[in-house]
Amino acid sequence: MKQKLLAGALAAATALTPLASIAETLVFGTGNVPMHPINQRIMEPWAAAVNEAGGDALQIEVRHGPTIVSPNNYVDRVMDDVVQLAWGMLVFDPGRFPRSLVSTTPFIEGKAEATAMAFCSLYEEGAFGEEFADYHPVFFVPFPQTNIHMKDAPITSVRDLAGKKVATGSPVAAAIVSANGGSPLSVILPEQYQALQRGNADGTFMNYTAFPGFKLHEVTTDHLDVPLGGATGMVFMLKSRYEALSDDAKAALDANGGCDKTREVGAIVDQWEADSKGFVMSQEGHTFNEVDPNELAALQENVFPMIVQGFDERVPGGADLVAKWQDAVSAARAELGDGS
Known part of the structure; x- marks a missing residue:
């Protein structure tokens, strides 16, 4: 009888004791090879910080490699719940994010930290319309201005693109190549x-961050620094998935996201860009040039309006959006100092 009473008491006590919290796990697909610099510099440290903040409420499970997520399907993978978080470049899905491609506008000088601040400020004020209506960007990843890189073809001016086949990643970049006879x-x-x-391509428009990870220094020889537009990516999840998280889980993500995190990532990317260019400069067989200031001024005066017109034709209100982008970048540069 005593044993029955004891067993009943223990059962009642167990029923009244709260079960240990089980952390919600979100699978994060980076789409990158494991040793890619962006994983080491940004994605893995970010996931570790969220996991520390999330504790029993939220844990991020990082999965690398293009099998689970690729540059072309990163949005679909999130929508299909193959992963709950993903990293991807907006320019690789221009049909979904046409207004966001304002960050690819060339001839607007500014490092990644400045453009990070500008992009996030426009996002917060709703300048991108409904493009992000179904998504919750945890943070944005800005990339610095692309430059021209050629294989076995000297380049000291954008006019040297004439007759060359050049890999580009945006309609704006393609327009610049075409305008110069490439x-x-x-x-x-x-x-x-x-x-x-x-030899299917003679060159590429790219920033230096891509060189170590994709070994582009092995297949390029000549480089021209000219501000040909940046690009923006994001780490994101579905808005409905975010809203379904517990308050503690949301807090862990929010503490490691938003515009403050975006700006921090911009500064990391600037250092990554500087390190990568230094790496390429340390290799044999490379030559480096900077665009002549007079040529840049001429491009800003003569080509920039055509770029804006083309963007305006593709995106309703595009010209006004470019003007907002210019103002936002200028304001960010002023806040950071002239060297930004």
Whole structure:
């Protein structure tokens, strides 16, 4: 009888004791090879910080590699719940994010930290319309201005693009190549090495961050620094999935996201860009030039209006959006100082 009473008491006590919290796990697909610099510099430290803040409420499970998420399907993978978080470049899905491509506008000088601040400020004020209505961007990842990189072809001016096949990643970049007598090629970054190696492309518009990870220094020789537009990516999840999280889980994400995190990532990308360019400069067989200031001024005066017009034709209100982008970048540069 005593044993029955004891068992009953223990059962009642167990029923009244709260069960240990089980952390919600979100699978995060980066789409990158594990040793890619963006994983080491940004994605893995971010996931570790969220996991520390999330504790028993939220944990991020990072999965690398293009099998689970690729540059072309990162949005669909999130929508299909193959992963709950993903990283991807907006320019790789221009049909979904046409207004966001304002960050690819060329000839607007500014480092990644400044453009990070500008992009996030426009996002918060709703300048991108309904493009993000179904998504919750945890933070944005800005990339610095692209430059021109050629294989076995000296380049000291954008006019040297004449007759060349050049890999580009945006309509704006393609327009610049065409305007200077070249042939733009739509080749995504993971495929550019082979295109350059096989001679299918003579050059590429790219920033230096891509060089160590994709070994572009092995298939390029000549480089021209000219501000040909940046690009923006994001780490994101479905808005409905975010809203379904517990308050503690949301707090862990929010503490490691938003415009403050975006700006921090911008500064990391600037250092990554500087380190990557230094790496390329340390290799043999490379030459480096900067665009002549007079040529840049002429491009800003003569070509920039055509770029804006083209953007306005593709995106309703595009010209006004470019003007907002210019103002936002200028304000960010002023806040950071002239060197930004």
